[in-house]
Amino acid sequence: MVTSLLRRYGLEVVFKAVVGDQEDRIARVLQQASLEAALVVVTGGLGPTKDDRTRSAAALMTGSKLATDPKVLSWIEEMYARRGARMPTTNAVQAEVLPGSEVLFNQRGTAPGVRFGYNGATFFLLPGVPREAEGLLQQELQPWLEDRFPRTRVQEHELRVACLPESLVEERLEPLYQRFGAEGVAVLAKPGEVLIRVRSVDAGGSAEMAAMVENLLGDAVFSRAGESGASPTLEATVLTALAAAGEGLTTAESCTGGLIGQRLTSVPGSSAHYLGGAISYSNELKTAMLGVDPAVLSQYGAVSRETAEAMAVGAVGRFGSEWAASVTGIAGPGGGSSEKPVGTVCFGLVGPSVCRSDCLLFPGDRERVRLQASQYCLDLVRRELSGLAPRSETPWMVTSNAGGRTE
Amino acid sequence: MVTSLLRRYGLEVVFKAVVGDQEDRIARVLQQASLEAALVVVTGGLGPTKDDRTRSAAALMTGSKLATDPKVLSWIEEMYARRGARMPTTNAVQAEVLPGSEVLFNQRGTAPGVRFGYNGATFFLLPGVPREAEGLLQQELQPWLEDRFPRTRVQEHELRVACLPESLVEERLEPLYQRFGAEGVAVLAKPGEVLIRVRSVDAGGSAEMAAMVENLLGDAVFSRAGESGASPTLEATVLTALAAAGEGLTTAESCTGGLIGQRLTSVPGSSAHYLGGAISYSNELKTAMLGVDPAVLSQYGAVSRETAEAMAVGAVGRFGSEWAASVTGIAGPGGGSSEKPVGTVCFGLVGPSVCRSDCLLFPGDRERVRLQASQYCLDLVRRELSGLAPRSETPWMVTSNAGGRTE
Numbered sequence: 039m040v041t042s043l044l045r046r047y048g049l050e051v052v053f054k055a056v057v058g059d060q061e062d063r064i065a066r067v068l069q070q071a072s073l074e075a076a077l078v079v080v081t082g083g084l085g086p087t088k089d090d091r092t093r094s095a096a097a098l099m100t101g102s103k104l105a106t107d108p109k110v111l112s113w114i115e116e117m118y119a120r121r122g123a124r125m126p127t128t129n130a131v132q133a134e135v136l137p138g139s140e141v142l143f144n145q146r147g148t149a150p151g152v153r154f155g156y157n158g159a160t161f162f163l164l165p166g167v168p169r170e171a172e173g174l175l176q177q178e179l180q181p182w183l184e185d186r187f188p189r190t191r192v193q194e195h196e197l198r199v200a201c202l203p204e205s206l207v208e209e210r211l212e213p214l215y216q217r218f219g220a221e222g223v224a225v226l227a228k229p230g231e232v233l234i235r236v237r238s239v240d241a242g243g244s245a246e247m248a249a250m251v252e253n254l255l256g257d258a259v260f261s262r263a264g265e266s267g268a269s270p271t272l273e274a275t276v277l278t279a280l281a282a283a284g285e286g287l288t289t290a291e292s293c294t295g296g297l298i299g300q301r302l303t304s305v306p307g308s309s310a311h312y313l314g315g316a317i318s319y320s321n322e323l324k325t326a327m328l329g330v331d332p333a334v335l336s337q338y339g340a341v342s343r344e345t346a347e348a349m350a351v352g353a354v355g356r357f358g359s360e361w362a363a364s365v366t367g368i369a370g371p372g373g374g375s376s377e378k379p380v381g382t383v384c385f386g387l388v389g390p391s392v393c394r395s396d397c398l399l400f401p402g403d404r405e406r407v408r409l410q411a412s413q414y415c416l417d418l419v420r421r422e423l424s425g426l427a428p429r430s431e432t433p434w435m436v437t438s439n440a441g442g443r444t445e
Numbered sequence: 446m447v448t449s450l451l452r453r454y455g456l457e458v459v460f461k462a463v464v465g466d467q468e469d470r471i472a473r474v475l476q477q478a479s480l481e482a483a484l485v486v487v488t489g490g491l492g493p494t495k496d497d498r499t500r501s502a503a504a505l506m507t508g509s510k511l512a513t514d515p516k517v518l519s520w521i522e523e524m525y526a527r528r529g530a531r532m533p534t535t536n537a538v539q540a541e542v543l544p545g546s547e548v549l550f551n552q553r554g555t556a557p558g559v560r561f562g563y564n565g566a567t568f569f570l571l572p573g574v575p576r577e578a579e580g581l582l583q584q585e586l587q588p589w590l591e592d593r594f595p596r597t598r599v600q601e602h603e604l605r606v607a608c609l610p611e612s613l614v615e616e617r618l619e620p621l622y623q624r625f626g627a628e629g630v631a632v633l634a635k636p637g638e639v640l641i642r643v644r645s646v647d648a649g650g651s652a653e654m655a656a657m658v659e660n661l662l663g664d665a666v667f668s669r670a671g672e673s674g675a676s677p678t679l680e681a682t683v684l685t686a687l688a689a690a691g692e693g694l695t696t697a698e699s700c701t702g703g704l705i706g707q708r709l710t711s712v713p714g715s716s717a718h719y720l721g722g723a724i725s726y727s728n729e730l731k732t733a734m735l736g737v738d739p740a741v742l743s744q745y746g747a748v749s750r751e752t753a754e755a756m757a758v759g760a761v762g763r764f765g766s767e768w769a770a771s772v773t774g775i776a777g778p779g780g781g782s783s784e785k786p787v788g789t790v791c792f793g794l795v796g797p798s799v800c801r802s803d804c805l806l807f808p809g810d811r812e813r814v815r816l817q818a819s820q821y822c823l824d825l826v827r828r829e830l831s832g833l834a835p836r837s838e839t840p841w842m843v844t845s846n847a848g849g850r851t852e
Binding site: 057059121205299300303322 | 457458459460461462463464465466469470492493495496528530533534535536576610611613615616619622627630631632643655695696698700701702703704705706707709710711713714715716717720721722723724725726727729730733763764765777778779808809810811812813815840
């Protein structure tokens with residue numbers, strides 16, 4: 039959060055350090071930071087507990103003594119009162135203030151922030167709880183930056199790609215590096231997703247870079263954003279496409295065990311187009327919840343294109359949605375066989391004019407297989423909703439009946 | 446992972462830094478680290494992409510030149526061949542080796558690690574992908590530590606607490622601080638869970654500290670571990686209790702949307718005692734999947750103890766499990782009212798001799814409310830399975846019929 043805010047004002051982070059809860063070490067790291075940079079942003083260590091040492095470390099560094107500020111103390115007591123609680127005695131320490139510093143009143147918690155100057159640098163001490171830090175970044179650091187570094191020159195775009203391995207993305211991006219160099223391009227991979235961030239200090243440059251990325255990677259790019267903020271997640275992209283179509287989705291999950299539902303419902307307002315679904319982890323529940331024929335399970339196995347398709351067909355039929363996506367696979371570490379090794383995952387998708395199933399083999403451990411499976415499943419829905427051709431370039435595909443239109 | 450491995454050998458991390466993908470900056474940070482410590486562990490920047498600069502930064506620091514090692518190159522090509530793929534040309538750069546260094550062959554990926562000595566310090570360069578780094582930590586760093594720092598003196602215990610706020614935990618731990626001091630106690634909070642780590646450099650000490658924590662926090666402690674490893678998660682604890690009882694659990698999730706199922710199924714082998722469940726996000730699905738009476742929904746609302754109980758009753762009845770837990774709530778940001786504000790979440794639990802429902806009001810945003818709800822739900826199951834009295838000290842409780850035994 040801090041880095042991305044600073045980047046918007048063209049400020050580069052030259053030193054980042056993580057330090058334990060020892061006063062003297064924290065003081066030395068802060069001192070070092072004041073030599074490296076004109077602005078030092080610190081998070082954490084402002085809470086009420088014994089291992090919250092940032093206040094006293096700042097006092098040690100500046101050679102001053104903390105003193106309780108009655109105004110701050112009553113502010114904290116009020117924060118508790120508003121929630122109908124009394125302030126625990128331990129929290130009084132949060133009202134101890136560095137002489138000559140400015141207290142930054144935290145609207146989202148009880149730990150006040152601090153701003154002070156030392157050794158030619160300006161220090162912002164912020165709480166460690168992410169949403170409290172976020173509040174003070176917006177309320178205090180952003181206006182401070184706005185005054186000093188009017189935004190003009192730095193431009194940034196980001197794009198996200200689903201279901202392509204990082205090394206394949208890199209190979210494709212070669213022409214981008216040749217034209218713009220590597221300095222302004224960052225490629226960040228997580229299971230089943232690659233985020234590409236392009237950056238230019240001359241206005242206009244990054245838009246051109248982003249367009250080139252789109253050209254090179256084609257419809258594997260599912261999300262993009264300019265300076266305005268972060269690019270939408272895959273789950274948010276799917277929900278936007280469902281909203282555009284005015285249609286609803288349900289899910290039938292076996293090996294992902296609710297991961298896809300959890301991702302979709304993490305998006306505020308998802309209830310408008312995601313109705314819910316089945317976590318049909320056992321064979322019995324595949325039959326009871328989705329009406330999968332026991333004969334299909336015994337003939338083809340729980341992890342098969344046939345079962346995946348029957349799960350999706352069952353979800354559409356029983357849950358009354360236009361779309362249903364299903365996942366059944368072997369996430370490991372146990373349960374694999376030579377015919378269906380760990381990492382084998384089958385997917386079904388049923389929509390207004392499609393009924394298809396794919397079977398893939400993902401690398402990695404249980405967590406990685408499940409994450410990749412959730413990505414593939416959501417991307418399957420996105421591609422169908424966007425009228426894209428079936429995916430041809432995923433290196434993990436084993437079998438597919440991707441053509442199976444029902445119209 | 447690195448810190449926790451080092452800690453087991455009594456080694457303290459004195460300096461941690463994060464640095465961008467610029468060769469000269471990385472080289473300066475490595476140089477600085479070599480002055481601060483005798484062992485420097487570096488992760489990341491060994492991949493095939495343009496922003497992977499750790500190899501060349503190490504060459505810059507040591508004043509030497511990287512050279513392709515044919516043995517390493519063919520090892521990487523073999524890694525790809527075993528997966529049935531060709532090596533992308535970009536990966537050849539991973540075979541460039543620092544003169545005088547030892548290559549650490551990575552069994553889990555294509556980026557080799559490196560070990561070398563410089564400026565009196567030993568450097569381990571490891572890949573950034575966590576499971577690849579983990580592999581080399583076990584395979585290379587651990588034996589190296591074992592040789593030099595036989596484990597004797599450091600002892601550590603950790604304990605986990607569910608559904609108590611951090612400040613309440615701190616208040617209760619006051620006698621621990623008074624007796625043992627604050628230096629060896631770390632308290633780490635995340636939504637709905639607090640982890641307490643106690644550490645002693647004299648054998649025996651931390652066991653005594655852990656026993657005192659148990660005394661002070663009582664049955665809110667759900668998990669503990671000695672030196673042997675990490676303490677089990679709440680989901681693993683629930684599955685262990687189900688296994689001990691020889692009973693099965695299903696779930697019925699509304700506002701958590703699959704989060705609880707996802708957590709349970711993240712544990713290998715969970716299928717033995719977690720059967721699956723319903724993501725009944727819409728009212729229609731609460732009725733279709735769980736048989737919740739539409740009259741209950743319209744009379745009490747979807748977020749009510751009555752609906753929560755009906756969801757759990759429906760899950761036990763339809764899915765054939767001994768236990769069922771349900772969640773229905775308002776995660777926000779929209780959907781709140783003055784009577785049922787954002788953060789209101791109701792829970793149902795049905796077991797062999799219990800049928801109960803609770804309604805709580807959690808602070809925080811959508812993500813935080815959902816995480817706390819998943820914690821409360823899992824802890825409800827744990828407590829009932831362990832025969833503990835209904836929870837009395839959660840500050841977020843609104844109403845409960847916690848006594849409702851069905852025997």
